[in-house]
Amino acid sequence: MDLKNYLKDREEIVNKALDSLLPGEDEFPQRLHKAMRYSVFAGGKRIRPILAVASAEVFGKTAEDVINIACAIELIHTYSLIHDDLPAIDNDDLRRGMPTNHKVFGEAIALLAGDALLTMAFQIMSRQVGRAVPANYRWAEPTLQVIQEIASAAGSIGMVGGQVVDIESEGKEVAFPVLEYIHIHKTGELILASCRAGAIMANAGDKGLEAITKYGEAIGLAFQIADDILDVEGNKEEAGKNIGGDAKKGKATYPSVLGVDESRKRAKELVDIAIASLKGFDEKAEPLRAIARYIVERRK
Numbered sequence: 001m002d003l004k005n006y007l008k009d010r011e012e013i014v015n016k017a018l019d020s021l022l023p024g025e026d027e028f029p030q031r032l033h034k035a036m037r038y039s040v041f042a043g044g045k046r047i048r049p050i051l052a053v054a055s056a057e058v059f060g061k062t063a064e065d066v067i068n069i070a071c072a073i074e075l076i077h078t079y080s081l082i083h084d085d086l087p088a089i090d091n092d093d094l095r096r097g098m099p100t101n102h103k104v105f106g107e108a109i110a111l112l113a114g115d116a117l118l119t120m121a122f123q124i125m126s127r128q129v130g131r132a133v134p135a136n137y138r139w140a141e142p143t144l145q146v147i148q149e150i151a152s153a154a155g156s157i158g159m160v161g162g163q164v165v166d167i168e169s170e171g172k173e174v175a176f177p178v179l180e181y182i183h184i185h186k187t188g189e190l191i192l193a194s195c196r197a198g199a200i201m202a203n204a205g206d207k208g209l210e211a212i213t214k215y216g217e218a219i220g221l222a223f224q225i226a227d228d229i230l231d232v233e234g235n236k237e238e239a240g241k242n243i244g245g246d247a248k249k250g251k252a253t254y255p256s257v258l259g260v261d262e263s264r265k266r267a268k269e270l271v272d273i274a275i276a277s278l279k280g281f282d283e284k285a286e287p288l289r290a291i292a293r294y295i296v297e298r299r300k
Contacts, residue, residue: 003290010050013063015041017071021124035105035113036120039078043096047223047291048194049074054287055198055212066201069146072121073194076154079117080163080190082110089167090249118154122147146197153193162186171250179252180221187227188220195219195288211277218274219292225267226296228253232260267296 018040023033049070053063063070085092085100086107092100102110125147152158162185169178195216199209231246232255246253254263274292278285 001286001290003287003294006287006290007045007050010053010063011046013053013067014046014049014070014074017067018074021068021071022120031105031109032113032116035101035109036117038104039082039095039101039113040075040117042098046074047295048077048191051191051194051216051219051288051291052198052201054291055195055204055216056202057198058212058281058285058288059199059202059204059208060284061198061202066198068124068127069143069150069197069201070194072125073150073190073197075117075121075124076150077190079114079121080154080159082114082117084163086110089163122151125150142200142203146200149196149200150190150193153189158185158189158193159187162189166251169252172252174252174257176257179254179257182252183221183224183254184217187224188217191220191223192216207280211280214277215274215288215292218270218277219295222267222270222274222292223295225254225263225270226298228255229260229263229267230298231255264296271296 022037022040025034025037027033052066052070052073056066081095082101084090085095086102093103094100101113162182165178166182166186169182195212196209199212204212228246254266271292275289278289
């Protein structure tokens, strides 16, 4: 399939929806809303919302059927990036080739912009319950399940928990299980939740959801391993940020523990697992297969 055009088309759908959902820059308080929109529209491939859409499409639904959920996931991801870049955590100056939010708007506004995006994500997801659907379709139940799963993936036993262990592990030798915990929770959980959200909203059924879950678990970990490798082998233009930061901060990464070659091998194994999990699906799952390959091949 033509993955480039697929990603571009779904990215445009997500961006259009995000533009309509976010407050305008001229809406009071203007500086806060400018900061929110600055980071949301600073670039990025929209991989997480596209995974939600692609997973729903496997089971016959469209982007429109899951667009609020998909956009909410992107807002949660963006809030996490704003906070990660703050001096208190990673102290980064660049994100996606642009100055980080706190460099443009100051630390206080950046912190509050992240807070506002996280809060707005759940406001948007709750709107899904009220969408026009067939009377015999129990829409509220899967929506509430998705909200619970995304909240869990983003919280203390998910992304935030992974970030804490990541920070606490800086400059230390860590055992492999700790490294895996960091990667699975810091990055993998929200990617897994994106995949599961699309499938749940599409009423995938137990077997379908099980397959999508195996797919999401594998690519979630592969994604972070690929990011680790890019921080070693890439350049600022490719990564959209300063590279080598993991090593400077003494972060626990797959290359630092296993080496680059073994890390690349592990990422490839995970992609193979992800693709194998989709063997029972037809061509509707081809975007997911292509995205899995793209995750380890990407240079940006």
